[in-house]
Amino acid sequence: MHADSPPLPGRRELKRRQTRLALITAALRLTEERGADRVTTDEISAAAEVSPRTFFNYFATKEDALVGDPLEDCGAPVLPADRPLLDALLTALAPAFEQIQHDRELWLLRMRVIAANPQLLPLLIAAAASAEHRLATAIATHSGLDPDHPRPAVVAAVANAAVxxxxxxxxxxxxxxxLIEHVREAFAILHDLRESR
Incomplete structure (x- = not known):
């Protein structure tokens, strides 16, 4: 293992991630079959082979399992200080893009479910806003700017739109x-916009 690599998760953490993934997968599959209004947390728990109590250890509501923060395990981004901002963003977010690539079918299922259940959009927007705020904080740190400065928030919003x-x-x-190639392409467009007159 490389000296800079994060420690491998222990057995308990792996079990937690597996249970969380099983609940998300069950919630999405049942919702795709029946619609969000026709699925209960008890049915999701049964499909994931856990108790309803276990469901609520992971999610406050059924909708949280459908939308939530699918990149929870990636943690807050840390931008390498020795790289230009767009390169630093790409490096810091690369683990999230790798996770999405690895879970491609689950992500495609999530996108279909959200498209078919527009009542989930406000929750999705709230989750995206939370992730964008974390990204703006990381950008402020990387740039040496006060968190209240408008630049980090603007850059985070534009980067979020590109992603x-x-x-x-x-x-x-x-x-x-x-996915990482699509993101590189989008970030290159941002870079070109910055250079264009």
Whole structure:
């Protein structure tokens, strides 16, 4: 293992991640079959082979299991200080993109479920806003700016929009290009915009 690599998760943490993933998968599959209004937390728990009490150890509501923060295990991004901002963002977010790539079918299922159940959109927007705030904080630290300065929030919002476009293109393309390549392409466009007059 490389000296800079994060420690491997222990057995308990792996079990926690597996249970969380099983609950998310069950919630999404049942919702795709029946619609969000016709699925209960008891049914999700049964499909994931856990107790309803276990469900509520992970999620406050059924909707949290459907939308929530799917990249919870990636933690807050830490931008390398020795790289230009866009490169630092790409490096810091690469583990999240790798996780999405690894869980491609689950992400495609989540996108279908949200598209078919528009009542979930406010929760999705709230989750995205929370992630964007964490990213803005990391950008402020990287740039040496006060967290209240507008630049980190603007950069985080623009980067978030670029990632959203990349994610949609990756989901719809059906090609073999990994998500990270779509994100690099989107970030290159941001860089070009910065350089254009």
């Amino acid at each position: 959203r476009v990349a994610l949609i293109r990756w989901a719809e393309s059906g090609d073999a290009r990994p």
